[in-house]
Amino acid sequence: MSVEIYEGYGFRYVHDPETPGRIRIYLEQGPNHADMAANPERFGLERCGTRAPPFLAFGVRDKPGTITDAKRRARSWAASQRGEAHEGAGPRAGAGSRPPPPGERARVPDLGDGGPPPPAVVGVDAGRLGSCLLARVRGQDRAVAAIADEAARHTAKTQPRRPLSLFMIGTTGVGKTLAARCLAEALSAESGAGYGWLRLDMCEYQERHRVSQLLGAPQGYIGHGDGAQLTDALRRNPRTVVLFDEIEKAHPDIFRTLMNAMDVGRLSSPTVRDGNWEIDCRHALFCFTSNIDAGAIIGTLAQQGVLDDPKAIDAQCRSRLRSSSLPAELVGRITRFIPFVPITDDIRAEVAALGIQELGREYGLTVTRVAPDVTGFVLSEAGDTLFGVRPDEYLADRLLGPVFAAAARIRPGRRVAIVMKDGTPRVLDVPG
Ligand SMILES: Nc1ncnc2c1ncn2[C@@H]1O[C@H](COP(=O)(O)OP(=O)(O)O)[C@@H](O)[C@H]1O
Ligand SMILES: [Mg+2]
Structure with missing residues (x-):
């Protein structure tokens, strides 16, 4: 589908979603814009849709045929509004044109000119x-x-x-x-x-x-x-x-x-x-x-x-x-x-442990185990769950980031466990 601009008329065509068989024209702008909005019948048009300016939506009934026919007729109509004869496929070809006759309808394909449907997917379980x-x-x-x-x-x-x-x-x-x-x-x-x-x-x-x-x-x-x-x-x-x-x-x-x-x-x-x-x-x-x-x-x-x-x-x-x-x-x-239900304490601890593993990855470490007292340490610092689990993530970075950073400096890519020792988090190497 192509768009033609006729001296101030910006055009789009679409199958009218509300009335099968009708072509809807959206006019972006044009010499008679205000006039058309006030008196569409005078221009051989019916007002349709609820679309607000800068568009004016008009329905044009066309004789049975294809969308191409309807577009050609709509173009002719535009030309007639300019007081210029226009007919045929090219914007400036031919002569003699009138607004499309009301009451006649175009054949409407399944879904506009929206292109082919996307390929089928295999069934999702x-x-x-x-x-x-x-x-x-x-x-x-x-x-x-x-x-x-x-x-x-x-x-x-x-x-x-x-x-x-x-x-x-x-x-x-x-x-x-x-x-x-x-x-x-x-x-x-x-x-x-x-x-x-x-x-x-x-x-x-x-x-x-x-x-x-x-x-x-x-x-x-x-x-x-x-x-x-x-x-x-x-x-x-x-x-x-x-x-x-x-x-x-x-x-x-x-x-x-x-x-x-x-x-x-x-x-x-x-x-x-x-x-x-x-x-x-x-x-x-x-x-x-x-x-x-x-x-x-x-x-x-x-x-x-x-x-x-x-x-x-x-x-x-x-x-x-x-x-x-x-x-x-x-x-x-x-x-x-x-x-989505509020997060319980157990789930919060689970999410925090996952977040700590994720954090380790950011520092280039593979964290294979997060000891429960490490999550307990982070969550006790975090306090209540008013803002869900998001603040726990930031806090984990502040509390554990330096430990991970130090471990990564010694040997990047290490496999580690994070545990609590003497009240502070420590990183231990994990074989393998
Ligand atoms: N149920 C959950 N399971 C795992 N992680 C969660 C869960 N809820 C929140 N998070 C963590 O908190 C972060 C923020 O969660 P988000 O999905 O953005 O919350 P919201 O419900 O406000 O959209 C997520 O990126 C994720 O890391
Ligand atoms: Mg959100």
Whole structure:
């Protein structure tokens, strides 16, 4: 699909998602822009869609035929608006043209001109996917099983109608972001297909002008041609896990865009690439995280003993989030809510031990054992778990980093155990 610019008319064509058989034209700008917005009928057009300026969305009914016919007719229509005769495939060829006759319809292919579907993936086993995730995300057994279930079902669909949308809710530092990142890795490993990974921190998308960095900027606007994080990632790989981290912070324009994508499985980008400005996002996995009201929501679910009951979780999350800053329409479009429970002391110690091994790797050491009193030492210094387990990581580096650094100086690549001796952490060599 190509875009033609006719003296001030920037054009995009798309199959109308609401009315099959109708072609929708988005006009970016043009001499009669304001006039058209006020009186579309006078121009042989019907106003459609809810898209805000700078676009005007108009439906054009076309005679039965292909999208190419419809585009040709739409071009003719544009030429007629300029008071210039235009017909045929080339922008300036031919003569004599009228607006397309109303009431006639174009044949609509399956999904715009969004390109071929991505290759099929081998079946992903929910149980194996869950185990993969649980090896990394500790203590969130129910959450991880639900994520694995949903993800496995979604990837089994060869023709999904919309992206999967998971809403991970929980207080800070309990593994929500980690779970989404691990999901992309685990899906790649289990499916044999490369899954993309994109984390979008919604704190960075609170202002309207940032929206174009997600979706692209229209022609003639600042940022046009600079690329767009979300649409570029999905163009590169339609199978991408997209994390909208801390979704409640996003600008309302982002909500609107996402709602449409979650409804019809397509994202509209103001930037055209390879002739396409619609991006197929049906194979994507959207993960939202939030800690809105999380303490109260999880607390209630735990108190009622329904953390295993998806229906009760759904009802509780939807009703609580409806009165939050999130638009009800977005909450209504979520496939599944995934509660993340607070981290218990045991899990916290387990996570801390894993974190200490990871820390050792940063210093070039292979830590084969972390003595329980070492984790105890770190956690007793860390205090409460108000911020989840994240602060424990920073503290471990401060407390154990110097010991690891000294050990690595003597012999990098050592295999070591870390133990407590006389109240201080020590590194011991491990044979092998
Ligand atoms: N359940 C968990 N299992 C393993 N590590 C965890 C868990 N929760 C948090 N962490 C550690 O804490 C860090 C921050 O967790 P994160 O997933 O970003 O929390 P949030 O729930 O706020 O998104 C992670 O990078 C990870 O190292
Ligand atoms: Mg997070």
